[in-house]
Amino acid sequence: MQNDIPVAVIISDNAEKEEDDKLPEHKKIVADWLTEEKRRYGSSLEKREREIIREFKEDPSGVRILIVVDKLLTGFDAPRNTFLYLAKQLRDHNLLQAIARVNRLFDGDEQHEAKVNGFIIDYSKNAKNLRDAMALFSNYDPEDIDRALLNTGEKIAELERIYQQLHGIFNTVRNRKDNEEYIRLLEEDVVKREIFYELVNKFIRQFSACGMIHDFARKFGEKKLARYQRELKKFVELKKIQKIKNAEEVDFSKYKDQIRRILDKYVSSEYVIELSEPLCLSETEAFNEFIEKAENGLSIKSKAEAIAAQTRRTISEQYHKDPEFYGKFSKKIEDLITQLKAARQEDLKALLDTAHDFQTQVQNYEDSDIPGELKGRKVYHPFYRSIVSIFSHYSVTSENICLVVTSLYDIIEKNKIVDWAGNIEVQRKVNLEMEDYLFDVVKEQKSIPLTIEEIESIMSSFWNLAVRNR
Structure with missing residues (x-):
């Protein structure tokens, strides 16, 4: 372990090909280490390697850094592998195989963050070797190599483009501090809402990718970086609010590490955990607590719409268990949603109370149509x-x-x-x-x-x- 990051080493076992007394000192150290590992895992190191590779590929709490010497150039596939550090020159097929280890995209899941590109940190001037290898094994455009070699300016330009697209969605919003204006705009345009959702994900991924470039912060500028951090926080919060308001599943867990890295000292780790944890829409108390939070900026109308959407979702999920009961409340919710669309400001509080009443009845599976003999059963x-x-x-x-x-x-x-x-x-x-x-x-x-x-x-x-x- 180094700074709490699990590290493992896999080395080709070639020591037995030479007599111990003829080995250079550094190879003797490796040979002794391999002997100890064999003692721990049995005469073969295959079991150890399989376990390390499984951890690296599948276990987020397992091996994060894998140091390899003359191993895993072929037959190794770990889509979440993001960085490859080259400490020696590779040529031809070996170089292409090495690059293939990090060139796969990965959309992430509840445990693994998304990956938009891989990074090759080259300490051995392999760029020329890459051109030679591509020329040897395939028909290629030399410009493909130039595009593969990271250009900080191009990455920044792509981040700025996504940022502008996000702001372009809300160019009609007058009060930039009023969440309700943003929510109302997204509510009224389904296509725009879906574009916004996808752009937020792209913004997270691109911002995270830029943050991994060594000279990004210097070229981007401190003030601009702080502004983008604030805007990322705002857009991620807005997406979560909008999705929950519409009783849609929202889960940022696969972006949790990326959000934490981007915002860094700008927010607490507790905030990132709270933001990225999915909200269970069937837990009415937690749902209502979320929409009532003042910082989420929901109006009375939006709160009523959110409760109606959550109740409608519950009805849809439970309908098959009692079509008569849930069918009745489905009609009530649809009528309520229609009323909310045309409601005057002075009527909204009463409609919010009605939404709460329907939500409670559906949640508790209660109605007045059951006779006393069966009421409690x-x-x-x-x-x-x-x-x-x-x-x-x-x-x-x-x-x-x-x-x-x-x-x-x-x-x-x-x-x-x-x-x-x-x-x-x-x-x-x-x-x-x-x-x-x-x-x-x-x-x-x-x-x-x-x-x-x-x-x-x-x-x-x-x-x-x-x-x-x-």
């Missing part, structure tokens, strides 16, 4: 709602409907076995028992004249709801 609610309209035709009391619901539910429960939902025999047995109950008890004993179609509909509804709510 939510497992029965979707089944009750699925058949109440059928029995209402026959003036059946809520007490009798509740009895039918619990009886049919119990039939399903007593027949449940491992993997019951996909078991045709279980479904057949349940249907026979429900059919007997509906004909013998409900139709004959209770004199409720259900039709065959209604009986089949009840059986189908109960089975399907049981499967969806398992």
Whole structure:
């Protein structure tokens, strides 16, 4: 470990080709080290190498710097590998193989940051060798090599271009300190919003890439760098606010390290963690806490729209479990969204309260349509709602409907076995028992004249709801 960065070494084992007493001093040191590693890992070093390579490729907390001597030029693929330090001259095929180690793009994931380009730090003047290798092995344009050799000015120009594109989206915003103006503009133009989202990602990646160039800060200038840092912070926050407001998933975790490097001392590490951590949209308390934060600058209207969007998302995710309940609230939310679009300022507070009420009812799975007998037993609610309209035709009391619901539910429960939902025999047995109950008890004993179609509909509804709510 060096400064808390895990480092590993993989060296070709050629020591055995020479007698120990004939080895130069530095090779003796290497030979002794290899002997010790063999003792630790067994007679072969393959197990050790496999584990180190796995860590380097897959484990963000594992090996970050891998020092290699005469190894891994072929058959090694680690897309997140960003830097290659060349400490000796390579030629022809070996040089091309080495460069191939870092020339793959990587979009990142929840643990690995995104990568827009690789960096080759050359201590051995390999640029000429690269031209020779390209000429030897392929038809190429010499300008391709010039483009591959990093030009700080071109990288800065690309960063500035993305910066201008981002600001161009908001050129109609009058008050640059008012988040609501930015939010309203993005809300009204879906295409512009998607372009903004992608540009923010590009801005992070390009800014991070520039920051890795040794003379970037000097050429860019301290004041300009500070301004770009402030703007990056603002745009990342705005993207998060806008996505959460629309109940869209937002996750900056794969950019966390890049954001931390770019902002450096400008913000705390706690801020970067909070910014990059995804917000679980189904956690209503955390969602509401986020939209209520004064620094996020959401107006009453935007808060109501955010709650409506989050509730609509919950309805969409849960709809299959109780179509009657969620269908009812889906219509209420759509009506609320329509009202918000045309609402006067004085009506917004009442609409926000309504949004909160709908959110609470959907979140708690509560409505006033369930009779007292089943009120506290939510497992029965979707089944009750699925058949109440059928029995209402026959003036059946809520007490009798509740009895039918619990009886049919119990039939399903007593027949449940491992993997019951996909078991045709279980479904057949349940249907026979429900059919007997509906004909013998409900139709004959209770004199409720259900039709065959209604009986089949009840059986189908109960089975399907049981499967969806398992």
